[in-house]
């Protein structure tokens with residue numbers, strides 16, 4: 001009953017999380033497009049009112065006329081549309097998912113028993129949970145301090161973006177050393193996603209509130225609030241593509257179980273940011289195909305690094321193994337979880353819908369077995385102590 005409840009909650013929360021994220025990222029992309037696509041107004045009166053840019057659009061059978069004011073409009077209307085619930089809902093539902101998917105069973109999902117760092121390989125579930133939370137919190141603290149120290153008045157944003165890029169490589173590296181591959185990808189995405197939501201919560205929205213308050217009091221708003229809001233929302237734009245990629249990475253064990261998973265992750269993060277850059281410039285009327293070309297190049301490098309042959313060089317059985325032997329290994333190492341009625345107490349149904357009760361079912365899933373065993377993703381957390389010889393046997397059988 002408990003595992004059914006968790007599965008169902010997972011299903012519903014994932015739905016909420018994806019919808020909220022689509023709404024948030026969609027709006028964020030829309031506003032970047034709007035901002036970069038503004039043209040100076042044709043109408044003299046508009047310019048006199050303080051309109052600095054405008055965009056005409058047709059959508060859903062109607063015509064829209066957006067105008068952006070350079071500073072404050074003469075009179076601010078009461079019913080101003082604010083954007084923050086989408087960001088908060090995305091973060092909260094994501095965090096709830098992380099709790100029920102990873103933190104309820106940290107021994108399987110967070111700990112990396114094959115870590116090169118002995119202390120990380122031997123962490124208890126609770127230690128892993130605490131470490132994951134500290135990792136997220138520190139990610140935000142370091143990013144925020146970098147923004148404040150490197151570019152406090154938004155005049156060194158170029159240097160800052162290099163700093164943030166280096167930070168993400170370090171985050172990718174540390175996460176893969178400390179956590180299981182899947183959790184490492186997810187947590188690296190979550191570091192970026194937390195920075196995005198915290199940018200909205202701690203800087204963009206409070207800054208806008210101060211601006212509105214000043215305008216209502218007839219004062220000139222502090223221009224730094226506007227500039228900082230822009231700085232952080234520009235960062236958010238470059239985070240969007242990499243974050244979505246890392247959030248959907250959890251079935252692609254060739255990437256996260258690779259010995260150099262952090263390199264693959266870093267390449268894909270940069271590829272996402274470069275591809276995003278193309279669209280940011282495109283909205284301003286500049287077509288620069290070199291950005292997506294560079295992004296695709298990085299994706300190709302990631303493809304090449306992740307290629308299975310480079311990590312399976314050690315499977316060297318000369319003769320085809322006996323199928324009975326393979327079946328015994330799978331029964332010993334996999335069937336506790338992957339059965340119609342799993343004997344493992346954590347599962348009431350076969351995980352991922354995969355059961356190996358019969359030889360027939362095993363043969364049908366040969367490719368899947370080969371992939372997860374080669375990458376080390378299965379048995380999950382190596383709970384059933386599969387040996388390297390057994391992995392080589394499965395490999396030889398699959399080939």
Ligand code: HEC
Pocket residue numbers: 250251252253330333334335336337338344351352354368369372373378379380383384386
């Ligand atoms: C401790 C329990 C456990 C053991 C032992 C185990 N698995 Fe799994 N397996 C799972 C869970 C849980 C999932 C679903 C994980 C997820 O959501 O990606 C899974 C998923 C899979 C998948 C699907 C992967 C995907 O990306 O969708 C395959 C294939 C698989 N296991 C094969 C195996 C094989 C082969 C073995 C034995 C070598 C094995 N498993 C041992 C728990 C286990």
